[in-house]
Amino acid sequence: MSRLIGIDLGTTNSCVAVMEGSEPVIIPNETGGRTTPSVVAFTKDGQRLVGQAAKRQAVTNPDRTISSIKREMGSDYRINIDGKRYSPQEISAMILQKLKEDAENYLGEPVTDAVITVPAYFTDSQRQATKDAGTIAGLNVQRIINEPTAAALAYGVDKEQSQKVMVYDLGGGTFDVSILEISNGVIEVLATAGNNRLGGDDFDTALTEYLAGEFRRDTGLDIHRDNAAYYRLREAAEKAKVELSGMLETQVNLPFLMSDKKGPRHLEATVTRAKFEQLTAHLVEATMGPVRQALADANLQPSGIAKTLLVGGSSRIPAVQNTIRKFMGKEPFKGINPDECVAMGASLQAGVLAGTVTGLLLIDVTPLSLGIETVGGVFSKIIDRNTTLPIKRSEIYTTAANFQTSVEVKVFQGERYMTSGNRLLGNFRLNGIRPALRGVPQIEVTFEIDTNGIVHVSARDLATGRQQEITITASSNLSQAEIDRAIRDAQQYSEEDKRRRAEADAQHEVDSLIYRAAAVSKKCTREDRKRLDEACSQLKKAVKSKDTSRIIAEEEELRRMLDTLDPAGNSGQGTF
Numbered sequence: 360m361s362r363l364i365g366i367d368l369g370t371t372n373s374c375v376a377v378m379e380g381s382e383p384v385i386i387p388n389e390t391g392g393r394t395t396p397s398v399v400a401f402t403k404d405g406q407r408l409v410g411q412a413a414k415r416q417a418v419t420n421p422d423r424t425i426s427s428i429k430r431e432m433g434s435d436y437r438i439n440i441d442g443k444r445y446s447p448q449e450i451s452a453m454i455l456q457k458l459k460e461d462a463e464n465y466l467g468e469p470v471t472d473a474v475i476t477v478p479a480y481f482t483d484s485q486r487q488a489t490k491d492a493g494t495i496a497g498l499n500v501q502r503i504i505n506e507p508t509a510a511a512l513a514y515g516v517d518k519e520q521s522q523k524v525m526v527y528d529l530g531g532g533t534f535d536v537s538i539l540e541i542s543n544g545v546i547e548v549l550a551t552a553g554n555n556r557l558g559g560d561d562f563d564t565a566l567t568e569y570l571a572g573e574f575r576r577d578t579g580l581d582i583h584r585d586n587a588a589y590y591r592l593r594e595a596a597e598k599a600k601v602e603l604s605g606m607l608e609t610q611v612n613l614p615f616l617m618s619d620k621k622g623p624r625h626l627e628a629t630v631t632r633a634k635f636e637q638l639t640a641h642l643v644e645a646t647m648g649p650v651r652q653a654l655a656d657a658n659l660q661p662s663g664i665a666k667t668l669l670v671g672g673s674s675r676i677p678a679v680q681n682t683i684r685k686f687m688g689k690e691p692f693k694g695i696n697p698d699e700c701v702a703m704g705a706s707l708q709a710g711v712l713a714g715t716v717t718g719l720l721l722i723d724v725t726p727l728s729l730g731i732e733t734v735g736g737v738f739s740k741i742i743d744r745n746t747t748l749p750i751k752r753s754e755i756y757t758t759a760a761n762f763q764t765s766v767e768v769k770v771f772q773g774e775r776y777m778t779s780g781n782r783l784l785g786n787f788r789l790n791g792i793r794p795a796l797r798g799v800p801q802i803e804v805t806f807e808i809d810t811n812g813i814v815h816v817s818a819r820d821l822a823t824g825r826q827q828e829i830t831i832t833a834s835s836n837l838s839q840a841e842i843d844r845a846i847r848d849a850q851q852y853s854e855e856d857k858r859r860r861a862e863a864d865a866q867h868e869v870d871s872l873i874y875r876a877a878a879v880s881k882k883c884t885r886e887d888r889k890r891l892d893e894a895c896s897q898l899k900k901a902v903k904s905k906d907t908s909r910i911i912a913e914e915e916e917l918r919r920m921l922d923t924l925d926p927a928g929n930s931g932q933g934t935f
């Protein structure tokens with residue numbers, strides 16, 4: 360097994376960490392950033408960009424730039440680019456592939472194994488989709504862990520005295536709150552709640568819409584009609600939001616935002632923190648419902664929580680911190696960088712799996728109840744919400760009709776009494792039940808959830824021993840064949856990428872030789888200059904012919920000539 364990395368695959372930003380000795384260390388990307396935007400773009404000339412490069416060009420290429428794909432994980436959403444349909448798993452895999460490459464460059468060795476985090480509230484199909492994304496990216500996903508659990512590990516609360524802590528995680532696109540119990544190095548998740556469609560993006564939208572309204576009032580122009588202008592405004596709104604976490608007032612200046620008959624129109628606005636708080640108060644309040652729910656599920660009052668850990672970039676918003684302080688009656692805990700702590704915790708968990716970190720055990724819980732449909736569409740729970748994982752539980756069911764020889768087992772996830780209000784995860788049929796009067800056959804249904812939160816269900820007729828089982832992969836998830844195809848595509852892209860890079864390097868080599876020849880020819884005799892010109896023109900012809908061996912031979916010839924005429928000019932070092 361290679362070095363195990365910990366990955367926080369975030370909605371807006373992703374982050375990767377590795378254990379260096381006993382400390383988790385954040386791996387910087389190729390531009391030195393400690394987090395990488397979870398953005399993928401397809402340029403018009405067929406290139407694929409991931410991270411900062413993709414985010415930077417979003418303004419000019421909005422239709423072919425994909426962000427916040429995490430929100431679609433586990434759904435049947437597809438993105439159509441140049442006639443090819445991409446699943447959320449494949450797009451996420453492109454992000455993971457980039458993080459993997461960054462880690463390989465940093466560590467100087469191949470990376471094949473990872474721990475990836477997901478929001479605690481992710482359903483089974485979303486977890487499975489995340490695991491599939493890892494597989495497509497060429498990673499063995501050793502464990503999927505909940506983000507708040509990872510954060511708690513990073514905060515080191517596992518080493519403190521027994522206590523209950525709350526992890527409040529408001530990221531770019533998801534919100535999670537979890538109540539954890541920590542005792543003797545064991546972290547147990549008592550309750551989780553959240554909203555996987557609430558985050559910093561919504562704060563950006565609120566401010567963008569306010570500024571769009573102001574612009575419309577001043578100019579009569581609708582920013583929504585112009586994609587590029589809208590993206591510029593959104594970017595500026597996010598920047599203003601971040602600034603308002605540190606300042607009481609900020610300026611938004613966007614010259615030449617749009618134009619009309621009167622010419623170019625500019626946006627100039629001042630936004631105060633008070634105005635921002637007024638525009639986003641409903642979003643801050645929306646996080647408090649899940650907070651109350653998690654406390655109620657854990658049977659706790661706010662006073663029973665020793666610490667509230669803040670996680671996610673949006674937890675830096677002062678109104679968020681004030682609201683938590685008021686509700687919990689204590690100052691929230693902000694020891695470490697909220698953007699990085701989840702990846703750090705994931706790498707600590709990776710350390711546990713690799714055996715380099717000891718004395719730590721994680722216990723996770725199911726986020727929603729699981730069960731099957733019984734007669735009349737009634738949901739029969741087999742595993743309750745917030746049950747500790749891993750778990751295996753069986754129930755005995757029987758037939759509803761006389762001489763019924765088969766049953767349909769429909770697996771649901773949710774909290775509603777009727778299955779129609781819950782989510783169907785999958786179904787299968789158990790045939791060959793020994794014919795008998797209704798109520799006589801005994802059918803044992805077993806649910807097993809592993810430490811990754813992935814569900815296996817089986818049904819067995821106790822009279823005949825016949826058994827059927829499934830591992831739940833909801834219908835919106837990818838089949839094995841689709842995953843295999845996506846893996847091949849990803850590998851092919853990575854090879855194509857290498858080929859492109861090799862071509863670019865070769866072209867660079869030719870360019871630098873010709874450039875060097877031009878410099879040398881200025882200071883040599885007329886005869887030598889003629890020889891150099893001839894060698895350059897032969898090399899250019901070779902490049903046009905695309906004949907690799909001819910190119911190499913002509914390069915060699917020119918290089919030899921230059922080394923004789925100008926030995927000092929050959930530094931032997933690569934150039935930028």
Ligand code: AMP
Pocket residue numbers: 369370371372373394529530531532558559560597600601602604670671672673674675676697698
């Ligand atoms: P994360 O998903 O944890 O990386 O969080 C990203 C979100 O946090 C984005 O919506 C950012 O705009 C937001 N964010 C980052 N820093 C700040 C800040 N200082 N104040 C407010 N929001 C922030």
